[in-house]
Amino acid sequence: MVFPMPLSPLFVENPPESFQFERGMWMIELNGKDLTIEQMKQICWENEKVGLEEASLIDVRASRETVEEIVAKGHTVYGINTGFGKLSDVRVAAQDVDSLQLHLIRSHACGVGEPFPEKVSRAMMVLRLNALMKGFSGVREAVVKRLRDLINKEIHPVIPSQGSLGASGDLAPLAHLALVLMGEGEVYFEGERLPTIDVYQKESIQPLVLKAKEGLALINGTQAMTAVGVINYIEAERLALQCDWVASMTLQALEGIRDAFHPSIHEARGYPEQMVVAERMRHLINGSHLVTFQGEKRVQDAYSLRCIPQVHGAVWQTLNYVREKLTIEMNAATDNPLLLEGGKVVVSGGNFHGQPIAFAMDYLKIAVSELANIAERRVERLVNPQLNDFPPFLSTNPGLESGLMIVQYVAASLVSENKTLAHPASVDSIPSSANQEDHVSMGTTGARHATMVIQNASKVAAIELICSMQALEMRGIERASGLTQDLWNRARKVVPTITEDRIFSHDIEKMDAWLRGDFFDWNKWRTVHEGGETYVDNT
Incomplete structure (x- = not known):
């Protein structure tokens, strides 16, 4: 039996289809389908850059068109023009659907405790982006590209580690991630913990104004627990x-x-x-x-x-x-909700x-x-x-x-x-949201x-x-x-x-x-496994 192994030099010389070559560096392309733990090692330990698969972007655009059609026609759909949790029966007026997302993120960003390590924060961003690339969430292309750019610029949200029940998604931690897209909250950048807006100004980045469904799409998910x-x-x-x-x-x-x-x-x-x-x-x-x-x-x-x-x-x-x-x-x-079957x-x-x-x-x-x-x-x-x-x-x-x-x-x-x-x-399990979310x-x-x-x-x-x-x-x-x-x-x-x-x-x-840290150089040391070899670095 062969246990999963870290990437070797041969792997880099013969990259799989999910890798692209850009600006002299290998870039892992996300499509919501085949992200691996080995690739996460590269992204989180080596700060490998990520790209977006074009075919998956087509699905992202299609699901967004469905959301905009729902808003335009006034259909009542949870999270697009309704409240959340126990407030899902409250209809929100068409002119307020963008404001709904802003209130959602700010109110849910109430995590406490020491922040997650920066490596975990980076992993959360990658996993959230990969999920959105499936094309089932109804976000704009601008949202996925913003996540990509923040990952590649190594601008990582400061995310408190406590406050999630692990159902309805990791709401509080992911809300702190979403704040950063809006230019709010704090980030780690170049070894410092800074207000997001200061880093945006330094890097000439404009804050995003979240549109219908996008706030909910960013925080409904298991990306905090999965990243950890x-x-x-x-x-x-x-x-x-x-x-x-x-x-x-x-x-x-x-x-x-x-x-x-x-x-x-x-x-x-x-x-x-x-x-x-x-x-x-x-x-x-x-x-x-x-x-x-x-x-x-x-x-x-x-x-x-x-x-x-x-x-x-x-x-x-x-x-x-x-x-x-x-x-x-x-x-x-x-x-x-999910937008399925092509929206x-x-x-x-x-x-x-x-x-x-x-x-x-x-x-x-x-x-x-x-x-x-x-x-x-x-x-x-x-x-x-x-x-x-x-x-x-x-x-x-x-x-x-x-x-x-x-x-x-x-x-x-x-x-x-x-x-x-x-x-x-x-x-x-502790019930929440007035017992609407009664098992977590x-x-x-x-x-x-x-x-x-x-x-x-x-x-x-x-x-x-x-x-x-x-x-x-x-x-x-x-x-x-x-x-x-x-x-x-x-x-x-x-x-x-x-x-x-x-x-x-x-x-x-x-x-x-x-x-x-340094016990193993993964590119030089091998585990003993069936059909494999052991190489020891004697330096």
Whole structure:
């Protein structure tokens, strides 16, 4: 089984049809149909530019003509010439339909809390634009082009992270996005947080006046939870791979039993992801003189070593599920009402309900919590003198110095916090809009909590790597596998050998930053997978 991989140099040399060449740069063309997570990596991590597919623009224009016809003929259609939510039965006069959109955006822009990271804000804009490019939302071409231009100029809305119920769309967060199109609110630009209007004046951009339906089309959708979800997935995928690598180092430091990774064991159970993790572990320990055979030093290892393929494999199963749902949602029409069948049919429905992504985010945070859970147990085996033959807590002077004793406490604390955060947000629902919207998903809350779980789990992985490196050095780094020696050499440039007690908080933060940043150069490192190769950058 081949797990999804990041873009490689070959991918850029032979771009798919959804890429265009413009001004010497590759540009990802949006059409509302086939946006991928790999392309989102390029857009959000590399600030890749986006374009608009001409065929999809034809559909955008056609749906707009339908909206203008509805307004001209005076037909009553939700969101075009009516109020919203419980106020959907209130008819709005023709001369007020533009003002209706202005009031909608301003009144709904009531998010609170710390802003989403700029990367999430950029992802929200891309996903909202991709949804509008399906041609079901009735916005003008000027709206989609404005979103495109803001993305390409790297003008990103400041969007508060709290305030969405995850049904009726991510109304509050997306309203803050929509404000920026109107020249209101705040943006991130060139490393600063600035009033939107100041940036518009600097860049000679005119604010848009939203027309009938456009305000609703911009805020009815799941783009906040999905944007956070996409960033979460990318971070979690990387973390899961890192945990496989770090676990292989711990296995060698503890002279673990290689028989537990025999391919026949995993084929006997049949989970493809479990088999891939076992294969990866075999590859990572290949050539090691530290791993043992069953009966050589002990008959069986503890579960935190023996069951790495079973536990990590189950995490990869969840990641595959999450990836599938996110990919569908990234290309979904989540507006209401939708202009379907070439604009001939206008139907109110509930595609804005975030339940699929709410479930996916809850599954994700449970899975990543387990990565941290089992990693913390390996940390305990590395530092507990009752469970190994190392000096207590890997200290160079036990008694006078505490070594890595309290580092394990920190891992335990983070794991415990994750157990609280992993409580599913999707099981909660609070009615809103005078009980018209009487069931909501809380998907954005689940996505935000998943972010926190991933951040905590990354720190636990950093702690395991610090402890594992120290133990491996005591065991004899020269006896480890070649891949493990390479990892050890790279990581030692981040956190040097522990010769005496020091402020380990600095080490944990530096290692965590390395794991979340420079641990892998995706164009040079490969995961081990069926039919693939492994290349290690030894620079």
